Amino acid sequence: MRSPSTRLLAVATLAMLAVTGCSTSNSPAVQSPATGSRPAADGTSGMVRAATAHDGKVTITTTDQLMFAPSVITTRVGTLTVTLTNNGSYPHNLAVPALHVTSKTVSGDPGATSTTVTLHFAKPGRYPFICTYHASAGMRGQFIVK
Numbered sequence: 001m002r003s004p005s006t007r008l009l010a011v012a013t014l015a016m017l018a019v020t021g022c023s024t025s026n027s028p029a030v031q032s033p034a035t036g037s038r039p040a041a042d043g044t045s046g047m048v049r050a051a052t053a054h055d056g057k058v059t060i061t062t063t064d065q066l067m068f069a070p071s072v073i074t075t076r077v078g079t080l081t082v083t084l085t086n087n088g089s090y091p092h093n094l095a096v097p098a099l100h101v102t103s104k105t106v107s108g109d110p111g112a113t114s115t116t117v118t119l120h121f122a123k124p125g126r127y128p129f130i131c132t133y134h135a136s137a138g139m140r141g142q143f144i145v146k
Helices: 004-020
Strands: 048-052 057-062 072-075 078-086 114-121 125-130 140-145
Parallel strands (some): 048 072, 072 140
Antiparallel strands (some): 078 114
C-alpha cells in the first residue's frame, strides 16, 4: 500500500500535467490584425500578449487556460470599446476596478460567447483589469493609456 505522501505526490503530478498539457511552446501564435496585436515574445503560450487599440476598439479573447489575449492593451485617453469573447467553456468577465466597471459574463454557451463594454479613460496611466472569477488564478491584464 502507498503512503499518504506518495499518493499526494502522484495527485500533484497529475494536476500539474493537466494544467501544462493544454499549452505548448510550439503552438501557433494568434494574430489579430484588427487590434494591431503581436505574438508573445516569450513563446510560452502562443497567445497574443500585447495589442494597440485602433479606432477606439479592441477585442479580448478568453479561453479555458484562464488568460486574456491580449493581456496588455495600449490605448489613448478617451473612450475604448472592448469586445470580450469566450472561446472556452468557463465563465469570464472583465473588470476594471479603477473605473468601477465590470462587463457582463461570457461563457461557452450559444448566444453568450461575446459581450461589449465601453470604458472611459480620463487620464493617462496604467489600469489593471481582471476576470472576477479567476483573478486568484492569475487571469489579469492591463490597459496602458497614453
